[in-house]
Amino acid sequence: MSAGASPSVETTASRSPSRAPSGPARAWALALLALGAAGAGIPSPLYPAYQAQLGFSDVTLTVVYAVYPLVSVPAVFLLGPLGDRFPPRRVMRCGIAVAAAGSLALALATGTGWLILGRVAYGLALAVMTGAGVAVATSGADKVRAGAVSAIVFILGTGLGPVLGGALTGYGPRPGLLPFGVDLVLLGIVFVGLGTVREPGPSADGGASLGPTAGGPGVTRSARRALVVAAVNGFLGWAVVGLFLGLISSVAQRFLDLRDPLVAGGIAGALLVWSTLTVPAVTRLGPRRSQIVGLVALAASLVVLALGVTTLVGVLVACVVSGLANGLLYGGATTVVATTAPPERASGTAAAVYSAFYLGAGLPTLLVGVLTTLLPLDTALSTIAVGTLALTALMIVVSATDSRRAVVRRAPEGSGGPGRVRSR
Template sequence: MRSICNRWSIIQRSYMVFCKSICFSNILGRDHDEHVPRFRSDARDVTNELRVRSTAREMWIAAGVLATLSAAANMASPLYPTYQQALGISDLAVTLLYATYALASVPSLLLFGPAADAFGRKPVLALGVTCAAIGTLPFAVAEHVAWLFAGRLLLGVALGLATGAGVAMMIEREPSGNRARGSLLATLSFIGGTGAGPLLTGVLAQYAPAPTVLPFVVMLAVLLAVGVSLAWVPGGVLVRGQRWRPTRPSVPHHLRTTFVVAGTTGFLGWAVVGIFLALLPSVAESVLGRPNLAVTGAIIAALLLCSALAQPLAPRLLPHAAQTLGVTMIAVALGLLVSSYLPMFAQTPASLVLLISAAVTAGMGHGMSYWGAAADVDARTSEHRAAVTASLYLLFYLGAGLPAVGVGLLTMILSLGTAVLLFSLVVALVTVLFLPVPSLVQTQIFATAPVPGPPERDRVREGATTGSAFAHSVIQSSWSHHHATLGYGNGAGSGSDGRSVHGSGASDKYGPDRSAARS
């Protein structure tokens, strides 16, 4: 019996060795050339998939940071009438509150934007989130208007800090390397957050307890979560030899005509948005006859959503045509806003319809004019892109803040309704007079051009891919790496020497002499 068992054990071991030899012969023998490359290819595929997942995660984290900071910076808008009653502040103080944020964002963007290249994306984003959290606290515990001003100031600095780093990370970490898609995501993040903040505040303040506390507690929790998510982001991207130095605005002589037209267009577009964001809560209360914070937040969100929806549509037009259409819609929006105040519609459903129509039209006009202005300047700029773009968006931010302050100053001698009506009529008159200017200037530019080139549509799409006007300005803050557009129109990558990453812009393509003639 023992011998039989030994023989059976030997047979089993022999069979196992035979089977293993067959397997090795299939892998290492006849099929070696077939299997090994496949295994190596599978390993590469797994590595690439892990890399794509990692970069996609970082891109979405940056998008979340930018959207959250945009929401935090604008979420107090529906509560302005509540603060007026609780703290006894004037309409002028309300407009100054809004302008503080808008005007603080400009120097912050110019001063701290390049810091992302010098110190890395992650530290700058983390500092922006920290500033936003500190700036949110005063709104939850405010007992004096000075607390609100301090909060608005810190929120403006926080958004200026994080904008350049966030947009840069989204464009750099787009998994497929599509920079235009990254800049478009930056646009949607910025506008989506700007609209979501007032909507969240309006709904919570209208239907939940503690209307001046709960929205900001929720925002602090979201900021904490976003700050923790930065732990999954690597240390950041540094530019070798890059020192932290502010971006200085300037405009070359040959570009000034185009710049003045584009700057005026953008100023008008932002002026209307600034008036809506600063004064819509009070205006809505006057139109409705009673405060409804949810409706106010929804109208603000609708305005910004329409601006975002206009961005993919605007590149179908030439830049000067987009500017003309945008300014026309702005004039119509102001007419609708004035109509909502007429005695015949006072505190009726028609006044609410007119107010919503004004917000939607203003949003579409803002998106069109914003993209057209940024695309026109970008396509004609070959050198000093950062300085030119800084100058352009300086006008945009001034447009967002100064007109609202102008309305506030008028409320010192007039009622809020009368001040809004008067100011809207003045701006509407300016926009109507300005309507033919973009087309006339464009005609003059082409008439004086010595050498005909390809259609402007091709130049603009080569020099400024369809992304976001918002990404364009903020990416100039990280100008040594790339160049893509802000808000909410075009995006063109640019190195620190001003050359286009995606392709030659109009000025690059035709040379400095012909570019000067065209501009």
């Protein structure tokens, strides 16, 4: 279905690179994205158990949590384009090797140094895997559908991580032994499965495909604007999700008296299930309209967070609404990426936008952690929610303006033609 395609990017999105990956190759790339997201989310319900066993302070816990976004965000931006410069199979397998090292460190952690090392390794691994994985997963003729599928898979992987961590943390002598042991096995399976991703042939100029600094078709000004809007909107969607994933265990224990890690992991997983359910709506609404609706829903969830989450009902309401919002925002954003990136720059474009998503998933929780050194947890959470709400209101205006401009650019082609539908 072409309803969600961006009008300003057809000249680049319609081109398919030679020797496009096969169906099994795309399936394994999707599995890699899901597993990478899951591995990054496994520690979310484990932090209280790590803290209790290793005896470190809340400040140290903030440092351990902060390491991941501080490493992954610049790493995604810098290392993500490797898939444009080197064969994607090799890049993805290198990412798996680094992720395996991180999982091993987190599984056997006997001190905070091992936790930091594991999170650093996973941040680097996800950076290496993201660009190449998204490029392979969204290759093919139907870019809109491919973008929606990759969004659903990534969200499900992100939701699976906390559930897996919460369900398995009570077994074994260390909190992360079984969860990350399972992660290691799955990484090995995907490593073998990626053998179906064939290496690209030589490009038209006789050399290997170059990265984003090489020649080839660029991105138009209007398409670049759409990418920036998508990146910021995706940042906001994942910011609220990141608040839940990073803080739900502490909130559940301190305010709701729910001390079972599986409960915290289940709440975080439920948020991402709701997020997944709304992604298919992007193909009907179009990426721009989906982002506007998602921003409005996100504003509603932020109002609930700003008022406080000291009751289970408040947590569940904020969880459901923010999940619905993130599905529309992230689904719309990934559709823009899939339909905008030129084949020669697919990994680099995806990496640049995804770096904003990862920043959103980590930065607000990090800020809450910093504020808790001065304020109670509920006050710190409300403060960040108010700040995020202000940015959300601004982006509603910006996104609506960008959508109107897109309609105006297509107007000469007729008021009812396919081009006007694509600008939604």
